[in-house]
Amino acid sequence: MTSSLLFGIITFTYLAASFLYIGGFIFRSQKAGLVASVLTGLSFLVQTGAIALRWKESYSMGYGHAPMSNMYESLVFFSWAIVIFYMFIEYKFKNRLLGAFAVPFAFLSMALASLTGDEIKPLIPALQSNWLIAHVMTCFVGYAAFAVACGMGIMYLIKSTYDEKADRKGASLLATLPPLSVIDDITHKTIVFGFLWLSAGIITGAIWANSAWGTYWSWDPKETWSLITWFLYAAALHARFTKGWGGKRIAWLAIIGFLAVVFTYYGVNYLLSGLHSYGSSG
Amino acid sequence: MQNNKNEIWAFLASVKLALFTFFALAITSIIGTVIEQGKDMAYYVERFGPGTAKFFQILNVPNMYSSWWFISMLVLFSLNLLVCTIDRFPNIWRLVNLDNLALELDRILKMPKRQVFKSQLSAAELHQEIEKALPGLSWKFESAELDGGRLFAAQKGNWTRLGVIMVHVSILVIFAGAIIGAAFGYKGFVMIPEGRSVKQIYAYDANRTEIPLDFSLRCDRFVLELYDTGAPKEFLSDLVVVKDGQEVLKQSIEVNDPLHYGGLTFYQSSYEAYDEVVLEIENGTSKAKKKFIVGIGEQVVWPEEHLTLGVVNRMGSRMAAFARGQVWLKSGEAEPVQFWVNSGQSALIERPTGNYVLTLRPLYATGLQVTRDPGVWYVYIGCMLMLVGLYVAFFLSHRKIWLYISGSGSGSTLHVAGASNKNKLGFENDFAALIDNLEQSGTLKLTKE
Numbered sequence: 001m002t003s004s005l006l007f008g009i010i011t012f013t014y015l016a017a018s019f020l021y022i023g024g025f026i027f028r029s030q031k032a033g034l035v036a037s038v039l040t041g042l043s044f045l046v047q048t049g050a051i052a053l054r055w056k057e058s059y060s061m062g063y064g065h066a067p068m069s070n071m072y073e074s075l076v077f078f079s080w081a082i083v084i085f086y087m088f089i090e091y092k093f094k095n096r097l098l099g100a101f102a103v104p105f106a107f108l109s110m111a112l113a114s115l116t117g118d119e120i121k122p123l124i125p126a127l128q129s130n131w132l133i134a135h136v137m138t139c140f141v142g143y144a145a146f147a148v149a150c151g152m153g154i155m156y157l158i159k160s161t162y163d164e165k166a167d168r169k170g171a172s173l174l175a176t177l178p179p180l181s182v183i184d185d186i187t188h189k190t191i192v193f194g195f196l197w198l199s200a201g202i203i204t205g206a207i208w209a210n211s212a213w214g215t216y217w218s219w220d221p222k223e224t225w226s227l228i229t230w231f232l233y234a235a236a237l238h239a240r241f242t243k244g245w246g247g248k249r250i251a252w253l254a255i256i257g258f259l260a261v262v263f264t265y266y267g268v269n270y271l272l273s274g275l276h277s278y279g280s281s282g
Numbered sequence: 283m284q285n286n287k288n289e290i291w292a293f294l295a296s297v298k299l300a301l302f303t304f305f306a307l308a309i310t311s312i313i314g315t316v317i318e319q320g321k322d323m324a325y326y327v328e329r330f331g332p333g334t335a336k337f338f339q340i341l342n343v344p345n346m347y348s349s350w351w352f353i354s355m356l357v358l359f360s361l362n363l364l365v366c367t368i369d370r371f372p373n374i375w376r377l378v379n380l381d382n383l384a385l386e387l388d389r390i391l392k393m394p395k396r397q398v399f400k401s402q403l404s405a406a407e408l409h410q411e412i413e414k415a416l417p418g419l420s421w422k423f424e425s426a427e428l429d430g431g432r433l434f435a436a437q438k439g440n441w442t443r444l445g446v447i448m449v450h451v452s453i454l455v456i457f458a459g460a461i462i463g464a465a466f467g468y469k470g471f472v473m474i475p476e477g478r479s480v481k482q483i484y485a486y487d488a489n490r491t492e493i494p495l496d497f498s499l500r501c502d503r504f505v506l507e508l509y510d511t512g513a514p515k516e517f518l519s520d521l522v523v524v525k526d527g528q529e530v531l532k533q534s535i536e537v538n539d540p541l542h543y544g545g546l547t548f549y550q551s552s553y554e555a556y557d558e559v560v561l562e563i564e565n566g567t568s569k570a571k572k573k574f575i576v577g578i579g580e581q582v583v584w585p586e587e588h589l590t591l592g593v594v595n596r597m598g599s600r601m602a603a604f605a606r607g608q609v610w611l612k613s614g615e616a617e618p619v620q621f622w623v624n625s626g627q628s629a630l631i632e633r634p635t636g637n638y639v640l641t642l643r644p645l646y647a648t649g650l651q652v653t654r655d656p657g658v659w660y661v662y663i664g665c666m667l668m669l670v671g672l673y674v675a676f677f678l679s680h681r682k683i684w685l686y687i688s689g690s691g692s693g694s695t696l697h698v699a700g701a702s703n704k705n706k707l708g709f710e711n712d713f714a715a716l717i718d719n720l721e722q723s724g725t726l727k728l729t730k731e
């Protein structure tokens with residue numbers, strides 16, 4: 001049993017869980033929702049084990065390092081973080097329908113990972129740093145929160161559009177979703193949580209760069225895009241605290257912010273050139 | 283005039299301006315990630331045509347993050363933050379230090395959370411019992427007479443209102459650190475061949491300006507470790523700082539683990555293989571040792587041992603520039619010998635005059651990046667302040683509780699009121715726990731109204 005095989009299996013179980021969550025939502029089936037939750041929870045446990053296994057595999061190959069150092073490993077960790085964060089939200093808000101808007105992100109991340117090389121490669125000297133591990137972990141906890149916030153934003157927009165149209169069929173389906181004010185609240189709290197972790201992610205990245213090159217900030221495209229993302233979320237937070245923005249506008253900012261996250265993380269590696277080339281080489 | 287000044291102040295303190303600069307910084311920052319930075323003019327002419335290149339030059343797009351307009355936006359941003367913080371500070375400070383006993387009763391009794399109890403005790407008795415019960419609660423109460431009744435007030439986390447200020451100030455501290463670094467720091471580099479010292483480094487400018495050091499730095503050893511795939515695993519240099527003839531600091535550095543000395547930091551950043559070879563030879567019996575750095579075809583002499591030797595030929599490999607070398611060695615009057623030695627391995631040579639152990643390895647120069655940045659600690663302090671501030675601002679709240687006892691004759695009334703500036707859900711639990719606590723306490727003889 002190799003970690004790659006387990007990750008392959010988990011990709012499918014997250015896909016199945018996504019369908020079950022969405023099905024449970026559309027057909028208003030409690031049972032499907034329950035099965036989806038259990039499946040997600042089990043997949044998460046297996047995924048946790050597989051990450052540990054991959055860690056061990058890297059040691060037995062003599063390249064020992066935490067499994068967070070290339071695109072493949074970070075996508076796996078991203079999906080892991082989305083799931084643990086989502087499960088927390090599901091538990092806290094006692095609502096399974098939210099899963100239809102969150103677990104698909106975990107599946108997409110795993111699917112994207114499966115398109116990326118899963119080889120365990122040795123780390124070049126610059127990447128052998130505990131700050132790098134701290135950097136990847138903090139960033140991805142933040143990104144996971146933003147992914148969930150984006151899902152909540154989408155949910156908000158769908159529900160509010162139908163509410164406005166008072167479309168009977170749609171409305172009765174969407175009536176099972178939490179009230180708009182609750183979705184809005186979850187979106188906001190999730191962004192707040194993500195913002196703290198993104199800030200920590202940028203800071204640990206700066207410390208790492210300084211310990212490796214003596215420059216904590218060099219405006220390379222990846223750094224710049226993470227700052228752009230940070231500014232967008234800072235704007236969203238301030239618009240809310242001080243101007244009372246809420247509802248659709250925050251929902252849109254949650255979506256735009258997450259697009260910036262995806263670009264920072266994925267787009268920059270493939271579309272722009274820069275220091276953080278580990279993604280494209282791994 | 284006064285009016286004008288107020289308008290400017292209000293503009294600089296406004297959150298509208300902040301939202302504008304957030305978006306403006308976010309959007310303009312994209313430019314420098316799409317158009318490559320720091321190339322020379324010819325690159326932009328070729329890529330974008332002479333007209334656009336000229337336009338880029340005028341707006342300093344090739345170095346946009348240090349262009350006048352980008353820096354102006356950062357200055358505006360900092361000014362906005364500074365003015366906004368100064369503007370709001372008095373109000374926040376007032377809220378931190380507010381005397382909760384000095385409020386009007388009306389306002390207290392209309393707080394978002396409230397509960398009214400009836401007690402069988404008289405007001406005076408209830409007061410006495412409450413005084414006894416309070417130390418058992420997790421709140422620290424003060425009390426005062428108010429409108430003929432007794433008011434108790436307690437609060438938690440009043441200082442958490444300063445979290446916002448910590449975050450905003452932290453950004454200014456980080457900027458201050460960056461400015462100090464830019465004004466008083468520099469970056470340079472130096473290559474030190476193994477076994478040699480340097481007394482100067484070179485700045486990263488077009489002229490490679492020499493920057494003298496007030497100490498010298500010696501590289502005793504450079505090690506390049508490779509994975510079995512041939513990719514570099516670790517670069518490591520043994521460095522020695524020599525000041526006034528004394529070795530004051532000896533340290534091995536690696537990538538991610540630099541050497542700090544005299545306000546400078548030396549980072550392992552690269553290496554360069556030289557054409558020379560490090561040849562070490564040891565007399566197997568006397569253990570006398572000698573280290574030579576020899577060029578290919580060059581002859582060296584070890585007079586004490588009557589040895590003349592040199593490396594006459596070399597061969598590279600796919601992975602390393604130097605894989606083995608052919609050594610020529612003449613000992614005393616005996617016939618000279620020639621043999622191949624693999625890089626990094628030792629060869630045992632038996633000659634009539636004695637046995638020798640000989641090793642060869644390529645000579646490397648270690649490449650060091652050198653930084654003086656007196657601002658970096660301000661940046662780090664700012665970063666820590668930001669994280670603590672964000673945590674405080676987002677997750678901690680200022681919570682207040684009031685108890686008010688009133689009534690005359692045999693019965694009395696207890697009002698409980700509370701408010702929190704954030705985390706209403708968490709406060710609701712706190713409040714419910716307090717209410718439960720009071721209700722459960724038999725001595726107070728309370729019933730919910």
Ligand code: HEM
Pocket residue numbers: 234238241242295296297300359362363366370446449450453672675676
């Ligand atoms: C990227 C930089 C900034 C960050 C990270 C930041 C962060 C924060 C945070 C964490 C809060 C606290 C929210 C809460 O009460 O829960 C806050 C509030 C606030 N910020 Fe900022 N901020 C930034 C820039 C600015 C700027 C440039 C202004 C300029 C006007 C500003 C004005 C405000 C105001 C007025 C509040 C509300 C304060 C209050 O409740 O009294 N912020 N900010």
